[in-house]
Every structure is written in C-alpha cells, then in structure tokens.
Amino acid sequence: MGTTAPPPPAATVRGSSGRLGDTIFEWMCRGAGLLVLLLLGGIIITLFIGGLPALRQFGIPFVWSTAWNPVEGREQFGAGIAIVGTVVASVLAIIMAVPLAFGVAFFLTELAPEWLKRPVGTAIELLAAVPSIIFGMWGLFVIVPIIQGYIQLGWIGEAMAELPGIGFLFASNSFTGTSLFAAALVLAIMILPFIAATMRDVFDQVPPVFKESAYGLGATRWEVVRNVVLPYTRTSVVGGIMLGLGRALGETMAVTFVIGNANRIATSIFDPTTTIASVVAMEFPESLTGSLQQSSLLLLGFLLFVISFVVLAISRYLLRSKLKA
Amino acid sequence: MNRRTLLLASGAPLLGLGALARPALAQAATVTGAGASFPRPIYERWGQAAREGLSLTLNYQSIGSGGGINQITNRTVDFGASDAPLPAAQLTERSLLQFPTVMGSVVLIVNIPGVADNTLKLTPEVIADMFLGRITRWNDARIVELNSGIRLPSLPVSPAYRADASGTTFVFTTYLSRISETWKNGPGSGTSISWPAGNGARGNEGVSNTVRQTPGAIGYTENAYATVNRLITTQIRNKSGAFVTPVMASFQAAADVANWDVPGFAADLIDLNGPTVWPIVSPTFILLPTNPTADKVNGSLNTMRFFDWCYKNGAAAATQLEYMPLPAAVQDRVRAAWRAQVKNPAGQPIWTA
Numbered sequence: 088m089g090t091t092a093p094p095p096p097a098a099t100v101r102g103s104s105g106r107l108g109d110t111i112f113e114w115m116c117r118g119a120g121l122l123v124l125l126l127l128g129g130i131i132i133t134l135f136i137g138g139l140p141a142l143r144q145f146g147i148p149f150v151w152s153t154a155w156n157p158v159e160g161r162e163q164f165g166a167g168i169a170i171v172g173t174v175v176a177s178v179l180a181i182i183m184a185v186p187l188a189f190g191v192a193f194f195l196t197e198l199a200p201e202w203l204k205r206p207v208g209t210a211i212e213l214l215a216a217v218p219s220i221i222f223g224m225w226g227l228f229v230i231v232p233i234i235q236g237y238i239q240l241g242w243i244g245e246a247m248a249e250l251p252g253i254g255f256l257f258a259s260n261s262f263t264g265t266s267l268f269a270a271a272l273v274l275a276i277m278i279l280p281f282i283a284a285t286m287r288d289v290f291d292q293v294p295p296v297f298k299e300s301a302y303g304l305g306a307t308r309w310e311v312v313r314n315v316v317l318p319y320t321r322t323s324v325v326g327g328i329m330l331g332l333g334r335a336l337g338e339t340m341a342v343t344f345v346i347g348n349a350n351r352i353a354t355s356i357f358d359p360t361t362t363i364a365s366v367v368a369m370e371f372p373e374s375l376t377g378s379l380q381q382s383s384l385l386l387l388g389f390l391l392f393v394i395s396f397v398v399l400a401i402s403r404y405l406l407r408s409k410l411k412a
Numbered sequence: 413m414n415r416r417t418l419l420l421a422s423g424a425p426l427l428g429l430g431a432l433a434r435p436a437l438a439q440a441a442t443v444t445g446a447g448a449s450f451p452r453p454i455y456e457r458w459g460q461a462a463r464e465g466l467s468l469t470l471n472y473q474s475i476g477s478g479g480g481i482n483q484i485t486n487r488t489v490d491f492g493a494s495d496a497p498l499p500a501a502q503l504t505e506r507s508l509l510q511f512p513t514v515m516g517s518v519v520l521i522v523n524i525p526g527v528a529d530n531t532l533k534l535t536p537e538v539i540a541d542m543f544l545g546r547i548t549r550w551n552d553a554r555i556v557e558l559n560s561g562i563r564l565p566s567l568p569v570s571p572a573y574r575a576d577a578s579g580t581t582f583v584f585t586t587y588l589s590r591i592s593e594t595w596k597n598g599p600g601s602g603t604s605i606s607w608p609a610g611n612g613a614r615g616n617e618g619v620s621n622t623v624r625q626t627p628g629a630i631g632y633t634e635n636a637y638a639t640v641n642r643l644i645t646t647q648i649r650n651k652s653g654a655f656v657t658p659v660m661a662s663f664q665a666a667a668d669v670a671n672w673d674v675p676g677f678a679a680d681l682i683d684l685n686g687p688t689v690w691p692i693v694s695p696t697f698i699l700l701p702t703n704p705t706a707d708k709v710n711g712s713l714n715t716m717r718f719f720d721w722c723y724k725n726g727a728a729a730a731t732q733l734e735y736m737p738l739p740a741a742v743q744d745r746v747r748a749a750w751r752a753q754v755k756n757p758a759g760q761p762i763w764t765a
Contacts, residue, residue, distance in 0.1 A: 157577070158600035227618075232625055260548065263570050263611045263626040348575030348612030359611045365575075369614070373478035373577030373603045376485070 138386025164383035177335035179271035192286030215280035223344035235264025259357035265347035278331035285327025329402030339364035447480020447493030490711035495579020497678035512695035540592035545609025567628030575612030577604035636734035
C-alpha cells in the first residue's frame with residue numbers, strides 16, 4: 088500500500104514520469120502474480136522433498152498401503168486408510184449436501200417471495216463464514232450425542248442394520264458416536280453454502296425467455312426445473328459440487344473432532360476412521376524432525392494437495408464458461 | 413498512507429523495541445523453553461512464582477515433546493521438555509543433558525451407570541484385553557468376577573484414547589506393553605500408536621468428553637485432569653497383587669521405590685513392586701544442551717537457576733496440581749550432573765553453586 092501510493096500524485100505533476108510509473112506498476116503487479124505461482128510451486132516442492140524419504144522407503148505402494156504404525160523401531164506407514172477415509176467422508180457429505188443445496192437454490196431462484204430472498208441468501212452465505220473449529224465443537228457436543236443416541240442406537244440405525252445385503256454398512260461395534268457418519272454430516276453442513284451459492288448463481292443465469300416459454304406451454308415448476316433449468320446448467324452445477332468436494336477433502340479441525348481418529352478402515356458408516364488432514368494435524372506436533380513419521384506425514388500432505396488440486400481443476404474446467412458470462 | 417505516517421509507523425516499533433529491550437537487558441533473565449504438554453500447568457505455576465521469587469521470566473511453549481526435542485536439538489530455545497526420556501545414545505549425539513522435574517500419573521476413567529468413583533476393580537489383563545478389543549461387554553465374566561459387589565450392565569466396552577500424539581499416551585502404552593505380551597508384540601508403545609480398537613479424541617478434554625458422553629466407555633487421562641474434572645476413576649491391581657486407588661499416597665509410593673541410578677535419570681516408575689504402589693507413574697524431563705554457545709551460556713545458567721529454585725520452593729505448588737516433587741536425593745544428583753556436564757565454550761562448568 089505504502090509503496091504503490093506515491094506514483095499517482097507524481098503523474099499529475101509531471102507527465103514524463105507517468106510512463107515510468109506505469110512500468111513500475113505493471114512490473115509490481117506482474118511480480119505479485121508470479122509470487123503466487125512461485126509460492127504454490129514452492130509448497131508442492133517442499134512437501135514432495137519432505138516426503139521423499141518416506142517414498143524411497145515404502146515406494147509407490149505407500150499410496151494404498153493400510154499400515155500406520157508410528158511406534159519406534161517398527162515404523163510402517165501407508166496412506167490407504169487416510170485416503171479412503173478422506174474420500175468416503177467427502178463423498179458422503181456431497182450426497183447429503185447436494186439435495187439440500189438444490190432445494191435452497193431452487194427456493195431462492197423460483198419460489199421465494201422477493202422480501203425473503205435477501206435474508207435467506209445472506210444466512211446461507213454467513214454459514215460459509217463460520218470458522219471450522221466452531222463446527223467441530225458444535226459437532227462434538229451436539230451432533231455426536233444425537234447420532235449416538237437417536238440415529239445409531241435409535242430405531243433408524245437398528246432398522247438399517249437389519250436391511251438385507253447392506254445392513255453391515257450400518258452395524259458397528261463402536262458406540263461413541265464419533266464416526267465417519269458424524270464427520271460426513273458436519274462436512275455436509277460446512278460445504279452446503281458453497282454448493283447452494285453456486286447453484287443459485289447459475290440458476291439465475293438461465294435466460295428468462297427459456298423458462299417463460301416452458302411455462303407458456305403449460306409446464307409445471309418441477310418440469311421447468313427438470314427439463315429446462317437443469318439441462319442448461321448441468322456442467323456448472325457439477326462444477327459447484329466439485330468445489331464443495333474440494334472444500335470437504337481438505338477440512339481439518341471440524342473433521343478431527345468428530346471422526347474418531349482411528350487408523351482403521353471403516354466397514355460401517357458408524358465406525359471411527361481418519362482423514363489425511365486429521366492424521367497430519369494429530370501427529371505432526373510430536374513427530375521428530377527427519378523421522379520417517381514426519382516424512383510420511385509430509386508425503387500425505389503432498390497426496391492431499393494432489394487430490395484437491397485435481398478436484399478443483401475439474402471444477403474450474405466445468406465452471407469456466409458459465410461463470411464468465 | 414503518506415510519507416509522514418509511514419515514517420511514524422516504521423519508527424514506532426523500533427522505539428518500542430528499544431524501550432522494551434533496555435529493562436530486559438538490565439535484568440537479563442528470561443528463559444525460553446518448549447516441549448511437553450503434560451507438565452505445562454506446573455511449569456506455568458512455577459514460572460509465575462519465579463517472576464517474584466527469582467526475578468526471572470519463564471516463557472514456556474507446550475508444543476509437544478517431539479517439538480521440544482526438535483527445538484532444543486536446533487538450539488532455538490534454552491531448554492526442551494519431553495515426557496518420554498531420550499535414550500542415552502541420542503542424548504550424546506545431540507549433546508543434551510536430561511533431568512527430571514516432577515512425576516505425574518495416569519489414571520483410567522470410566523462411564524458405567526451405577527458405578528461410583530474408585531469402586532470398579534480392574535486387573536492388568538482385563539485392561540489390556542479391553543483396549544485390545546477382546547472384552548466387548550462390561551458384564552464379561554472376568555470383570556464380574558473381580559467386582560462381586562457391583563451390578564455391571566450388559567453395555568459394550570468403548571475404549572477411548574488420545575488421537576493427538578502425547579506423553580500421556582506414551583506412559584499408558586508403556587504400561588500396557590509391560591503388562592501384556594500381546595500388547596507389546598502388537599500395538600507397542602509410543603506417543604501415538606496404532607490402536608486396535610476404540611475411538612480417538614483430541615487432548616485430555618476430548619477423551620474425557622467421549623467417556624462422559626458414552627455409557628460403557630473407558631479411557632485414560634492424566635490424574636490432575638481427572639481430579640479437577642471429578643471424573644470416575646478405577647482401582648487397578650498392581651504388580652504385588654494389591655488393588656490400589658489413584659490417590660497421592662499410592663503415587664508417592666511409586667516414587668519412593670523407583671531406581672534413579674540410570675543414565676539420563678530415566679527412572680522407570682511403570683508397574684513397580686510394592687503393596688501400595690500405583691502402577692502408572694512417570695517422570696517428565698528437561699533437556700539442556702551440554703555445550704551452549706557463548707550467547708546461550710546465560711540462558712543455560714538461568715535455566716538451571718530456575719529449576720534449582722523450583723526444586724527448593726516448588727514442591728507445594730506441584731502437590732497442589734497433583735504432581736509429585738522429586739525426592740531430595742535425586743535433586744542433589746541433578747545439581748551434580750549440571751556441574752559435571754554443562755560446560756561453557758571455555759570448558760568451565762556453568763553451574764557452580
């Protein structure tokens with residue numbers, strides 16, 4: 088701020104230094120842009136170099152190995168459990184959040200009276216501003232007991248566990264409530280505003296004439312959304328969902344509070360498991376510099392970076408045309 | 413922002429720094445330490461007391477034992493703190509002197525409806541099997557047999573453990589490895605391990621919260637935490653075959669029979685023999701460079717002055733916070749070790765008192 092401010096007054100006094108100021112300004116902006124790229128590259132490279140010893144030790148199987156033993160003298164590390172936990176929790180969160188987000192977006196664009204649009208829209212956006220640690224604490228003190236008492240051990244969980252074929256997905260020997268399901272639920276609430284906001288924006292961009300023609304032909308609201316709005320906005324909606332997925336993958340604090348942090352593959356949605364971000368957050372502070380454990384944690388960080396990067400790149404690609412308009 | 417405010421803005425911190433640096437130099441007594449979170453409450457209490465008693469300011473950051481070892485190895489702090497003792501070879505390699513400050517204990521906490529504080533009796537075998545996931549119900553015949561006076565419900569056993577790497581986990585898993593061959597060859601011991609069963613929570617507060625919320629849960633925390641929060645603790649059968657309750661007298665009994673005659677003062681207080689001994693007790697350690705550079709000599713001396721003062725005047729505060737002070741004989745041997753091992757660049761001992 089202090090460095091870019093001086094040129095303007097100089098430019099008004101002496102015309103000749105205007106061009107110089109322009110050049111300086113241009114290069115500073117260019118530098119700022121390049122700095123971001125360098126930072127991003129630097130982080131990737133640091134993570135990779137930090138994880139190299141672990142990669143050398145365990146090789147590519149690190150990615151799917153389910154071993155995680157930080158005990159001195161028998162260190163064995165693998166990303167399998169954490170990657171599965173991360174992906175499953177995020178996908179479950181998407182499954183829960185998308186219908187809700189669609190309802191919110193549809194309500195805001197088609198159904199809500201004008202005076203209600205603003206407050207509901209703002210409330211959704213404010214949900215995005217709640218710090219994740221708050222979601223974590225709220226999840227632990229409110230959501231987890233509810234899941235434990237009313238869902239898992241209540242009639243819903245009992246009935247689900249009786250289902251033929253897929254019952255095992257709902258039957259668990261863990262009864263504390265901190266589970267994959269709790270993490271997915273908290274994540275769903277956290278990513279809801281991102282998906283809902285994207286959906287609302289792209290729904291708003293459907294040319295009114297399309298919808299009006301459909302209504303003119305006697306289509307109902309549902310038929311308009313089903314046959315006009317959704318086909319028109321399909322790729323952007325998927326892009327918005329991927330944006331939410333990207334957020335869910337990297338979420339750390341809220342998930343750590345409620346997922347149960349067990350280095351075991353969850354065979355039921357009520358089992359505790361772990362995610363890449365929680366493993367790193369839990370174990371990094373006590374890992375010794377240069378130890379295989381720290382190297383493995385950095386390699387995990389690198390893998391999370393790659394996964395999030397791919398997801399976000401897909402979302403950018405799908406959203407590119409619709410959001411430019 | 414115009415030039416004058418810029419000048420003011422950049423000048424102000426410099427002036428402020430100058431004003432701050434002067435009195436600090438005059439007293440020249442700030443000690444910086446980092447590490448274990450287990451002894452943080454007592455180090456903070458001692459730090460407050462020493463500010464008046466010794467006009468010395470302690471800046472202690474409880475970043476975890478691993479972090480403390482990293483920081484002191486890189487010499488970015490005056491001392492490191494660790495719950496797990498470093499092996500003698502590592503101490504030599506990193507040129508560090510290790511000495512204990514206080515002892516703490518770990519207790520089991522449970523949530524079984526109808527079971528009062530310190531009434532449930534558990535044997536080492538039962539504890540290990542519960543954390544291994546082999547005993548799944550509280551009305552298991554082996555638990556019922558031990559607790560004939562208590563009606564145990566058919567609740568599932570839900571073990572809860574620390575998900576963050578911690579000294580408490582190190583102490584507790586060391587105990588489990590000591591009492592169970594299966595545990596030793598299976599999960600093992602460390603600041604974080606791969607738990608065969610149960611749910612992980614963050615910090616003492618996370619574990620106690622999980623236990624409080626879940627009927628049938630069993631977890632472990634530091635005794636100080638359990639006492640302050642009035643958690644339901646259990647009796648444990650010790651090596652001599654007696655059931656002991658987690659009270660100061662039984663912790664002190666462990667301290668009394670400990671053998672401190674080991675390298676790095678790494679006394680082992682886990683599962684000791686004695687009729688009143690609580691089996692899960694452990695000292696916590698300070699790591700001090702044996703070869704401080706010229707600019708660190710002062711910090712090193714002040715660290716030793718601080719802990720010397722704490723040994724002499726801090727016992728009451730420690731007991732109040734449920735830690736056990738070191739026996740006087742051990743304190744004297746620590747002072748002797750300071751004299752013999754911590755040298756300034758000229759090779760002179762820094763501690764001369």
